[in-house]
Amino acid sequence: MVRAGLTVERVTIAGAELADEVGFEQVTMSEVARRLGVKDASLYTHVRNVEDLRGRIALLAADEKTVRIAEATAGRAGRDALVAFANAWRDYAREHPGRYTATQTPIQIDPELVAKAPGPRRAVELTYSMLRAYGLAEPDLTDAVRVLRSTFHGFVALEAAGGFAHERSPQQTWVRALDALHTLLEHWPPSREGDPK
Amino acid sequence: MVRAGLTVERVTIAGAELADEVGFEQVTMSEVARRLGVKDASLYTHVRNVEDLRGRIALLAADEKTVRIAEATAGRAGRDALVAFANAWRDYAREHPGRYTATQTPIQIDPELVAKAPGPRRAVELTYSMLRAYGLAEPDLTDAVRVLRSTFHGFVALEAAGGFAHERSPQQTWVRALDALHTLLEHWPPSREGDPK
DNA sequence: TTTCCATCCTAGGGGCTCTAGGATATAACT
DNA sequence: AGTTATATCCTAGAGCCCCTAGGATGGAAA
Secondary structure, three states, rough: OOOOOOOOHHHHHHHHHHHHHHHHHOHHHHHHHHHHOOOHHOOOOOOOOOOHHHHHHHHHHHHHHHHHHHHHHHOOOOOHHHHHHHHHHHHHHHHOOOHHHHHHHHOOHHHHHHHOEEEEEEHHHHHHHHHHHHOOOOHHHHHHHHHHHHHHHHHHHHHOOOOOOOOHHHHHHHHHHHHHHHHHOOHHHHHHHHOOO | OOOEEEEEEEHHHHHHHHHHHHOHHHHHOHHHHHOOOOOHHHHOOOOOOOOHHHHHHHHHHHHHHHHHHHHHHOOOHOOHHHHHHHHHHHHHHHOHHHHHHHHOOOOOHHHHHHHOOHHHHHHHHHHHHHHHHHOOOOOOHHHHHHHHHHHHHHHHHHOOOOOOOOOOOOHHHHHHHHHHHHHHHHHHOOOOOOOOO
């Protein structure tokens, strides 16, 4: 009997590929085992359970997405950086829909696993440094980061769910949305504390 | 033997309640049946299968959310309407997380069922009419609608997934985000066609 | 060569989905 | 009121998935 040579990494990658093909929710132990030419019980040597596998896929995806964004924004600033950042984000989501979905599911991931993954923290740093050129100060900076993430994620999620009718291509809207976000960052409104109207 | 008095509506509502409690993905025929005091096979008289049930929950949620938004924005315009619209959206998502998730899953819903549901179409109309006060013309109007939906959905999705660290409350960011969107709509950038830099 | 351990297996319990076919409550009709 | 008809709900059972327990075996170290 030839050993399949399983490792946590290979199982996770197989799960990630499956997620991209059939959807993150359809990632199943049985199917992953089938693809690896192995009985499903064998996977439990490398992965605690399905939830654990899903968490690992999520972390893998977060890291991959972060790397993409880091590469895309390297050496850029201002609008160039914003556009590169946003396009890297959207491209990753479109190329790896299952992995991308994984990054957004509120699953309980093993904390020590998260600690080892560089993705999430680095992603935050990247976003802040990208916004540096716009000269925002806290707490506006945090708010701006959150608005950007919200809009990026919301757009790709709606696009993936078929939420945009076909009259106008999502691509056209995307380009204009980035214009809008750029001008928004350049003219971030002052706080309206005590300004009732 | 006393009849349980099942109908498609009662099954759908039970499913929606279950979704809010345990998450949309965890909505199961067996559990819905259990709650209704019925064997799971009995549900198939009223609902084709799980996918069908999920689709009905999604349509129910879409309608409910639309009604909320319609009530909230009635008689308002400009910033007032924008804020009311956004808050109604977010409040619905937070009160009914399972139902809200349902509205975002790209499931294949029975087309004739969709045709009977007034929610989706009305939601689009509401958004357009809310933006009327900002004086945008097509295609900017469509783009603005999409940006708003993206930001609203992205924000509540990230908030629900615990995507915002605890340094600053999501509520504070939300208020500022609405400010930002308002000013963005008032100063929607002109198209940069043929404007390379 | 022998030992040993990680890797992979078989066996099996429990849950969920869905179909087929049978019983019965309720409403309609005579 | 008695009968009929239909929708409602049931039992039985097959198939798939998750996961555990415990047994075999490949491959590397002694």
